[in-house]
Ligand SMILES: [Zn+2]
């Protein structure tokens with residue numbers, strides 16, 4: 001009889017020890033989480049605060065996604081307008097802009113050729129015409145503004161006379177002075193060479 005009683009006490013003690021260990025463990029975990037999140041003293045927070053923390057974590061995670069999105073874009077097209085929505089799909093985030101008409105494009109609408117991106121319509125145009133480079137400007141990181149007039153000219157000739165053109169940038173490392181040179185080249189359709197060359201001279 002007293003042996004059974006002893007057994008019950010031992011079992012209760014074991015249960016108590018396990019409960020205490022679990023409590024210590026969860027406290028340690030909370031402190032660890034706090035220390036990981038911020039470098040403030042590791043005082044366990046009330047429940048509502050840690051819920052806010054969780055929300056904050058989620059927010060910063062979505063910010064990261066947006067940042068990734070932004071950082072991947074300039075590589076593709078350094079002159080693409082700030083991120084917006086697709087010209088055809090208002091529910092889709094734009095990932096690029098057409099090299100000819102500058103419309104913003106979602107992943108489904110963008111057509112790529114090497115480093116160039118086009119809308120579906122102008123990708124067809126790109127494939128169906130012969131394109132010729134009519135102007136090249138060399139710039140360095142110190143003189144990035146040198147090529148600006150080419151971008152302005154491109155935009156003007158598209159908006160004013162509907163003449164399509166696109167710009168390609170080639171990079172070259174000059175080993176002598178260790179400069180990264182870029183060559184900004186304006187391409188137009190073969191049939192527009194004379195007209196646009198004359199316009200770019202007079203601009
Ligand atoms: Zn286009």
Ligand SMILES: [Zn+2]
Nearest residue numbers: 086089106109
């Ligand atoms: Zn789209």
